[in-house]
Amino acid sequence: MVLNQYSFQVGHKGDLPGAVDQDFETNEEFLKKAHHVLLEVEVMNGSLVCPETGRKFPVTDGIPNMLLNEDEV
Known part of the structure; x- marks a missing residue:
């Protein structure tokens, strides 16, 4: 789960x-x-990891950055 x-x-x-x-x-x-x-x-600092791709999304001051880089679009 x-x-x-x-x-x-x-x-x-x-x-x-x-x-x-x-x-x-x-x-x-x-x-x-x-x-x-x-x-x-609340996750204040760290990262969220996509279970399917393994990509890490940084979390800073409670705000996740889930924007893809240009080469990932």
Whole structure:
């Protein structure tokens, strides 16, 4: 699960299960944890890595730069 990988990378290992249960829409504990990881965790400095291409996008002062270079268009 991509969301689980993200939570691990931003230092929230174990906050989310490896697989989503069938009742995820009504599972209050899961929904609270997912909300926290998605909306309350901020990456201030570092990089975001595309899982498909491996390309790194720098993050500076909480702002990701996802513009492609001319040779990547």
